[in-house]
Amino acid sequence: MNLPVLPATPAASGAAPKIGFVSLGCPKALTDSELILTQLRAEGYETSKTFAGADLVIVNTCGFIDDAVKESLDTIGEALADNGKVIVTGCLGAKAGADGGNLVREVHPKVLAVTGPHATQEVMDAVHVHVPKPHDPFIDLVPPQGIKLTPKHYAYLKISEGCNHRCTFCIIPSMRGDLVSRPVGDVLGEAKALFEAGVKELLVVSQDTSAYGVDVKYRTGFWDGKPVKTRMLDLCEKLGELAAQHGAWVRLHYVYPYPHVDEVLPLMAAGRILPYLDVPFQHSHPDVLKRMKRPASGERNLERIARWREICPELVVRSTFIAGFPGETEEEFAHLLNFVQEAGIDRAGCFAYSPVEGATANEIANPVPAELREERRSRFMAVAEQVSAQRLQRRVGATMQVLVDSAPALGRKGGVGRSYADAPEIDGTVRLLPPQKASKTLKVGEFTKARIIAAEGHDLIAMPI
Numbered sequence: 248m249n250l251p252v253l254p255a256t257p258a259a260s261g262a263a264p265k266i267g268f269v270s271l272g273c274p275k276a277l278t279d280s281e282l283i284l285t286q287l288r289a290e291g292y293e294t295s296k297t298f299a300g301a302d303l304v305i306v307n308t309c310g311f312i313d314d315a316v317k318e319s320l321d322t323i324g325e326a327l328a329d330n331g332k333v334i335v336t337g338c339l340g341a342k343a344g345a346d347g348g349n350l351v352r353e354v355h356p357k358v359l360a361v362t363g364p365h366a367t368q369e370v371m372d373a374v375h376v377h378v379p380k381p382h383d384p385f386i387d388l389v390p391p392q393g394i395k396l397t398p399k400h401y402a403y404l405k406i407s408e409g410c411n412h413r414c415t416f417c418i419i420p421s422m423r424g425d426l427v428s429r430p431v432g433d434v435l436g437e438a439k440a441l442f443e444a445g446v447k448e449l450l451v452v453s454q455d456t457s458a459y460g461v462d463v464k465y466r467t468g469f470w471d472g473k474p475v476k477t478r479m480l481d482l483c484e485k486l487g488e489l490a491a492q493h494g495a496w497v498r499l500h501y502v503y504p505y506p507h508v509d510e511v512l513p514l515m516a517a518g519r520i521l522p523y524l525d526v527p528f529q530h531s532h533p534d535v536l537k538r539m540k541r542p543a544s545g546e547r548n549l550e551r552i553a554r555w556r557e558i559c560p561e562l563v564v565r566s567t568f569i570a571g572f573p574g575e576t577e578e579e580f581a582h583l584l585n586f587v588q589e590a591g592i593d594r595a596g597c598f599a600y601s602p603v604e605g606a607t608a609n610e611i612a613n614p615v616p617a618e619l620r621e622e623r624r625s626r627f628m629a630v631a632e633q634v635s636a637q638r639l640q641r642r643v644g645a646t647m648q649v650l651v652d653s654a655p656a657l658g659r660k661g662g663v664g665r666s667y668a669d670a671p672e673i674d675g676t677v678r679l680l681p682p683q684k685a686s687k688t689l690k691v692g693e694f695t696k697a698r699i700i701a702a703e704g705h706d707l708i709a710m711p712i
């Protein structure tokens with residue numbers, strides 16, 4: 248990376264330099280931000296709540312869909328206007344512009360430096376050029392779990408970078424590269440530190456969680472002096488053991504429906520891993536999946552879900568889908584609606600297909616008109632919400648463990664939490680009513696038992712007991 252050579256700006260005399268930071272995009276980008284912030288804190292930098300009050304601003308961008316690109320470019324422009332000294336990192340930093348050069352530099356030539364995703368050292372090198380580090384990282388202390396952007400009681404754990412798939416609608420491999428699995432000992436070491444710091448819910452993320460270890464042929468690593476294979480099942484077993492020691496949850500995201508996922512279901516049935524799978528199916532019709540270059544077919548996915556629920560009846564399945572993919576016929580779309588109903592998808596999100604620059608799907612014949620794409624997305628969500636509502640009704644009358652996310656006045660006026668079926672920010676919540684017992688209190692980051700008394704939209708309403 249070639250950095251422009253500009254005079255470094257020292258912070259005010261005696262004060263630690265302040266860095267403004269904006270993190271955009273998915274949880275995987277969030278973990279990149281946490282690594283950078285951890286290193287900044289280790290070296291003595293402070294953070295600024297405003298662009299204007301910072302010595303320099305870092306913007307971690309998203310470059311997946313057009314709206315995300317616009318948001319990232321707008322944020323960079325705002326930081327340049329308010330501060331003038333901006334370093335850009337993340338997926339948009341790896342994206343080429345119309346003339347083949349770097350897109351960010353084409354739009355914002357005044358940025359100090361641009362890197363791609365998972366580039367902590369390159370970002371720090373750029374920071375050092377423009378705002379010299381104030382302290383020695385071997386002397387200054389940081390929290391053992393690093394700096395986190397999530398609430399104290401839950402955290403994301405990224406187990407790998409990149410992806411080996413070449414889905415026609417996706418450009419992430421061109422930005423983040425092929426699959427690179429983190430050493431299993433490093434992953435488990437980070438998990439242990441997070442649990443010891445008070446994290447009660449660990450959310451495992453990657454581009455393809457099921458493929459963990461494929462790139463290193465499932466080689467044996469070491470954790471706590473014992474051999475552990477770099478493999479999804481072995482990792483889940485050890486994470487479950489760690490979570491049990493701290494009374495915590497482990498939730499799996501971005502799980503492709505490979506046959507070996509079946510091996511994890513007994514851990515869910517036994518309560519070691521949350522019975523929750525975030526599976527990005529994207530579609531159900533075999534012809535659409537073929538055009539998408541997705542692994543597995545819709546028919547096999549129905550069989551897999553049925554088998555998963557035989558092993559673990561409490562399993563909750565959430566997924567994302569694309570409506571209006573190029574070439575999608577009304578018959579193929581009807582197949583998708585039937586799949587959502589037959590599979591009983593508990594939580595579903597849907598995007599109207601959006602052409603992404605550089606994606607090979609743009610070359611597929613018979614693109615669906617934008618208005619029809621949006622209309623199909625709306626029809627999909629109506630069906631998906633009906634299915635979700637029906638499945639939520641089954642919870643009424645049950646007693647569930649709820650992780651409290653909000654509890655003003657110790658919950659005397661009620662609060663908001665989540666059950667095992669609810670991932671933060673993407674699923675519903677459990678609205679907790681004021682406890683009937685005066686002695687009953689609710690605390691953020693702790694579990695409470697609650698009796699479900701009603702379902703409303705995507706949420707449940709419960710009485711703490």
